Amino acid sequence: MxxxxxxxxxxxxxxxxxxxxxxxxxxxxxxxxxxxxxxxxxxxxxxxxxxxxxxxxxxxxxxxxxxxxxxxxxxxxxxxxxxxxxxxxxxxxxxxxxxxxxxxxxxxxxxxxxxxxxxxTDTPAALPEAAAKPRMVVSRTRPAKEAVAVAEQIGAELVPMGSAGAKAMSIVRGEAEIYLHTGGQYEWDSCAPAAVAVAHGLHVSRVDGSPLIYNQQDVYMPDLLICRPEWADRVLQIVGQLDY
Structure with missing residues (x-):
């Protein structure tokens, strides 16, 4: 196997x-x-x-x-x-x-x-067609202010959703275009979702554009961006201009 x-x-x-x-x-x-x-x-x-x-x-x-x-x-x-x-x-x-x-x-x-x-990761499917108006998945209870700010600038619809894995997979499944998280997570929250997202051709990085690195002594991961590749540069640019 x-x-x-x-x-x-x-x-x-x-x-x-x-x-x-x-x-x-x-x-x-x-x-x-x-x-x-x-x-x-x-x-x-x-x-x-x-x-x-x-x-x-x-x-x-x-x-x-x-x-x-x-x-x-x-x-x-x-x-x-x-x-x-x-x-x-x-x-x-x-x-x-x-x-x-x-x-x-x-x-x-x-x-x-x-x-x-x-x-x-071993059975990637083609990404569904993107929506004309971008959709951003955010926390059901506490949407990050950075995500809200980006959504306002690009005219995105906010889509409340539960777990990190569900949010990340909503991009793979064509239910949203952008998952921006700045509220802090841990390695287990994103390792498998990041691997699956990369295999499906999505952009995956920290919000400063650097790669996600796993198996660290400190397993805290402050932020991430998983999105369709056509939105990556724009979202990273906006986040880079925010004061947070």
């Missing part, structure tokens, strides 16, 4: 487990989110350690180990990206299984279990 096939398979199984936990109806609210995180994490971590024992591993729900810093290949996973949306039985949450090689987001899969969809 190739790395990409493994990533997609694991994302699929983890998503199925998460739906089973939620659909059991036995728990709700925060307890449901915690149970989903724990169940999916246990599966992903155990499977990756068995299938790729020589690789490093970083998971949001697993205690970090400095051993990964000496590895060229590091799996970076988020068992439930968008725990709130998962608990609310929405569809805008995701499962991330990414592989960074020498710091680059090379391979991965993003599962959208609520939609029955998995997007992966």
């Amino acid at each position: 190739t790395d990409a096939e493994l990533a997609a398979h694991l994302a699929h199984i983890a998503g199925r487990l998460l739906l089973e936990v939620r659909d059991s109806g036995l728990i709700t609210g925060k307890e449901l989110g915690d149970a989903g995180d724990k169940t999916a994490n246990q599966f992903l971590v155990a499977a990756l350690r068995q299938q790729r024992p020589d690789d490093g591993l970083l998971s949001e729900e697993e205690k970090d180990s400095p051993e990964r810093l000496n590895k060229s290949r590091v799996w970076i996973v988020d068992p439930v990206d968008g725990t709130r949306e998962y608990g609310e039985a929405r569809s805008d949450w995701a499962v991330h299984v990414g592989l960074a090689i020498d710091g680059k987001p090379e391979i991965g899969a993003v599962g959208l279990p609520g939609l029955g969809v998995i997007l992966r």
Whole structure:
């Protein structure tokens, strides 16, 4: 099984487990989110350690180990990206299984279990036609002021959405054109989505235009831009002029 096939398979199984936990109806609210995180994490971590024992591993729900810093290949996973949306039985949450090689987001899969969809690096599809009026995905609860400012300058429609993975995949799926995030994330929030976005021909970078680099000692990532390539220069130019 190739790395990409493994990533997609694991994302699929983890998503199925998460739906089973939620659909059991036995728990709700925060307890449901915690149970989903724990169940999916246990599966992903155990499977990756068995299938790729020589690789490093970083998971949001697993205690970090400095051993990964000496590895060229590091799996970076988020068992439930968008725990709130998962608990609310929405569809805008995701499962991330990414592989960074020498710091680059090379391979991965993003599962959208609520939609029955998995997007992966080894089966890229052509980008759907862009909308005449650009659409920017933003947080459901706290749209970043930088995103709002860019939207105003380019005349974009703001589209509230849940998890980071769902936002990134909305660009791949042709549901929006731009995902600009400046509120801070962690490596597991974007590694798999970034890999999938690059494979589909999208622009992926920090908001200063520099590349996203993974498997760092400090896993905090302040910002990112995932967008259709025709919007990259304009958005980067506007963000570069903002004071934030």
